[in-house]
Amino acid sequence: MENDQFMCPTDIITGIVFIDGELAMLTLTADGELRWTEYGLRQYLSMKKDVLGFIVEGKQIRVKAVVEKEAGGICCGQFGGDFVRKDFVFEPLIDQNGWCYKLRQYLDSLGRPKRLLVFVNPFGGKKSAREIFVKEVKPLFEDADVQLEIQETKYQLHAKEFVKSMDVSKYDGIVCVSGDGILVEVVNGLLERADWRNALKLPIGMVPAGTGNGMIKSLLDTVGLRCCANSATISIIRGHKRSVDVATIAQGNTKFFSVLMLAWGLIADIDIESEKFRWMGSARIDFYALQRIICLRRYNGRILFLPAPGFEGYGQPASCSLYQEPHVSDKEVGYQGPETKFEDLEWREMKGPFVTIWLHNVPWGAENTLTAPAAKFSDGYLDLIVLKNCPKLVLLSLMRQTSSGTHVESPYIVYIKVKAFVLEPGALVDEPDKEGIIDSDGEVLARGKRTYKCDQKALMSYDKLQVTVDQGLATLFSPEY
Numbered sequence: 001m002e003n004d005q006f007m008c009p010t011d012i013i014t015g016i017v018f019i020d021g022e023l024a025m026l027t028l029t030a031d032g033e034l035r036w037t038e039y040g041l042r043q044y045l046s047m048k049k050d051v052l053g054f055i056v057e058g059k060q061i062r063v064k065a066v067v068e069k070e071a072g073g074i075c076c077g078q079f080g081g082d083f084v085r086k087d088f089v090f091e092p093l094i095d096q097n098g099w100c101y102k103l104r105q106y107l108d109s110l111g112r113p114k115r116l117l118v119f120v121n122p123f124g125g126k127k128s129a130r131e132i133f134v135k136e137v138k139p140l141f142e143d144a145d146v147q148l149e150i151q152e153t154k155y156q157l158h159a160k161e162f163v164k165s166m167d168v169s170k171y172d173g174i175v176c177v178s179g180d181g182i183l184v185e186v187v188n189g190l191l192e193r194a195d196w197r198n199a200l201k202l203p204i205g206m207v208p209a210g211t212g213n214g215m216i217k218s219l220l221d222t223v224g225l226r227c228c229a230n231s232a233t234i235s236i237i238r239g240h241k242r243s244v245d246v247a248t249i250a251q252g253n254t255k256f257f258s259v260l261m262l263a264w265g266l267i268a269d270i271d272i273e274s275e276k277f278r279w280m281g282s283a284r285i286d287f288y289a290l291q292r293i294i295c296l297r298r299y300n301g302r303i304l305f306l307p308a309p310g311f312e313g314y315g316q317p318a319s320c321s322l323y324q325e326p327h328v329s330d331k332e333v334g335y336q337g338p339e340t341k342f343e344d345l346e347w348r349e350m351k352g353p354f355v356t357i358w359l360h361n362v363p364w365g366a367e368n369t370l371t372a373p374a375a376k377f378s379d380g381y382l383d384l385i386v387l388k389n390c391p392k393l394v395l396l397s398l399m400r401q402t403s404s405g406t407h408v409e410s411p412y413i414v415y416i417k418v419k420a421f422v423l424e425p426g427a428l429v430d431e432p433d434k435e436g437i438i439d440s441d442g443e444v445l446a447r448g449k450r451t452y453k454c455d456q457k458a459l460m461s462y463d464k465l466q467v468t469v470d471q472g473l474a475t476l477f478s479p480e481y
């Protein structure tokens with residue numbers, strides 16, 4: 001090769017090229033850097049971090065890249081983000097094919113996804129998922145030469161139905177341009193498949209386009225990125241993954257698989273009942289929270305938990321029997337929950353009245369709510385937050401503190417990690433014929449007597465339910481951490 005005299009033995013390819021009409025030496029190094037000198041300045045692009053893909057335009061090669069914005073830049077609402085697209089164009093004097101081959105070979109070696117199933121929920125959040133997809137997400141995937149199969153969700157549970165029967169071998173991953181609701185449908189759909197073990201290896205990526213974007217906020221915030229479509233899509237393209245715990249919420253044989261949270265009491269009431277004020281936009285949550293705090297409800301009931309190491313001193317000793325583990329046989333279709341042998345362990349209990357109970361898998365419950373600052377994606381534990389009673393003014397300030405996560409430092413709050421959890425929900429202290437709502441991952445799991453929309457059927461009844469965790473069961477596309 002005629003450029004051998006310039007090549008370091010470890011370089012992948014090097015050659016003289018035109019850049020902006022000027023001759024320059026360009027090198028793809030073994031550690032994945034495209035290096036050149038332009039106007040006397042050394043320049044480089046990292047194949048792993050910056051380069052999405054490339055295309056051939058006549059004699060030129062256009063490298064599609066993104067570069068990180070200066071820290072402290074402005075993020076313009078849902079558009080904008082941590083990265084800006086930047087093309088780098090060069091024209092090899094010879095051996096264009098050699099350059100294409102080596103660039104392709106390097107990109108292929110990174111194990112990035114090439115075929116993705118994309119759910120777009122036009123209904124979630126501010127109903128802008130379609131626009132976010134077209135303006136922000138699709139162009140980046142095109143730059144990275146990722147093949148997309150796009151499915152707009154047409155009705156509730158559409159995404160769940162789709163993944164239950166799809167051919168998993170057709171995709172390298174699933175992307176949800178939505179809120180957390182579609183993610184939860186996808187996880188539940190995959191777990192209900194007979195081949196769930198294999199199906200669950202498919203990484204799931206999130207692009208924030210809903211009201212609650214807690215999972216993608218948790219993933220991006222952990223590495224200091226903003227929660228926006230741009231950063232989320234680039235994380236998916238780069239193809240890094242991380243596992244996440246999956247909680248099985250069971251009531252008899254009825255199961256729901258949760259990746260985010262379970263709430264009962266004040267938080268569930270605010271989440272679900274504030275729907276009455278949807279016309280107010282996002283202000284509905286603050287408005288209804290104020291209303292609920294002024295007329296504070298306290299619930300009777302009991303919780304039992306198996307504390308994580310270091311949290312054994314909370315609550316009182318108790319004995320607990322979990323639902324019988326289903327006998328795993330060939331006839332069982334789908335995942336049946338973790339195999340647990342918890343009965344003989346040292347359960348603890350707390351008795352009501354309670355203001356609220358929150359059980360969290362990841363730190364952020366929504367983009368502005370750092371519910372469980374110590375939560376880890378795949379530690380095999382859930383973070384339990386218990387509020388039994390507190391003066392209303394303090395409660396108001398605690399609600400405000402959820403945006404920074406400092407509420408968990410309050411003496412009124414018990415914040416611990418648990419391995420398993422049982423909820424025995426009761427009626428309101430002041431109205432014994434009125435019960436509450438249990439909410440998981442934004443969906444109503446159970447509605448008690450005389451609750452909002454109590455005539456609508458829910459998956460479970462307002463009765464004892466148990467929660468167990470399977471460590472790192474699902475896989476998510478994630479920024480590198």
Ligand SMILES: Nc1ncnc2c1ncn2[C@@H]1O[C@H](COP(=O)(O)OP(=O)(O)OP(=O)(O)O)[C@@H](O)[C@H]1O
Pocket residue numbers: 121122123124125126153154155156157158177178179180181182183185209210211212213442
């Ligand atoms: N075309 C549709 N019409 C009505 N509901 C839909 C449609 N597609 C999906 N859904 C439902 O929309 C719900 C919300 O989905 P998504 O995850 O996008 O947003 P979210 O942030 O969880 O909730 P929100 O609706 O408050 O924005 C899910 O329960 C899903 O089943």
